[in-house]
Amino acid sequence: MPALADDIGFLLSRASGLVVRATNDSLAEVGLRVRPYSVLVLACDEEGGISQRDLAATLGLDPSQVVALVDELARRGLVERTPSPADRRTKLVAATARGRELRDRATELAGSGGQQRLGRLTPAEQATLRDLLTRVVDDPA
């Protein structure tokens, strides 16, 4: 009979909870949590902005969940919604200058928060973990 402590799904859930909690605590200094932080990062990385549909797909969320996340970031002036020139249904979410500024500090904080637990692994082990998780997460192309 397999023990719960050996169940990878259980371990994933526990590890995710611990790391997300620590990262949320670190990000509190800039008034962000993991979810809005992720949206900000994607808005920064995509030149010209990213559609809410693509945001949802990348984050593994339903498009309806993205609305409130973008609303909050827009309210704080960190991102802007601009209509796509190509398709008037689509709104491109792009980071403002203020958003890009905050992102740098937030990324530092998120990194140190995550390393509270992940720092138990060597850099090589972290790379292995990253590769394995990527294959679990990625779309079967």
Place this chain on the structure above:
Amino acid sequence: MPALADDIGFLLSRASGLVVRATNDSLAEVGLRVRPYSVLVLACDEEGGISQRDLAATLGLDPSQVVALVDELARRGLVERTPSPADRRTKLVAATARGRELRDRATELAGSGGQQRLGRLTPAEQATLRDLLTRVVDDPA
């Protein structure tokens, strides 16, 4: 600037979500979700029952969250709360015969649900993932 797709915390959160969702879907056949299933497994594995405090610690939950989980399993006759002979404050949660019966089928279902995603990794890779996650999760002894 590190990309979100390389962030281990982000990958953990995505992988956990995908695997837990698939496992919940599989467990629906026996009317369980991951959380109550985990409680049932621990109640089965500990001869004589496990205290709610130990349940909470093992699952990484607050003791107050354990109450409703045990309530529901007890209502369905899968576990029983019995007062500890040693300490009348403590209640030992033990699986009933019916609980043990269900556990076998549930473990099968949970395994196949989890493997929908985790099956992309070889058994050796899964063992590596399990070891790395265990070190992230474990108490620093």
Place this chain on the structure above:
DNA sequence: TATTGTTATACTCTATAACTATA
């Protein structure tokens, strides 16, 4: 007809605080 974003709703999960009974 199908897609993007949106609103609404319900349920699960997470986080705290306070209470009781025992120790």
Place this chain on the structure above:
DNA sequence: TATAGTTATAGAGTATAACAATA
């Protein structure tokens, strides 16, 4: 005084369904 379990509550996360505007 501290601990095990419980109750209550609020906030965050998840899951669906339906709708308006646009393609």
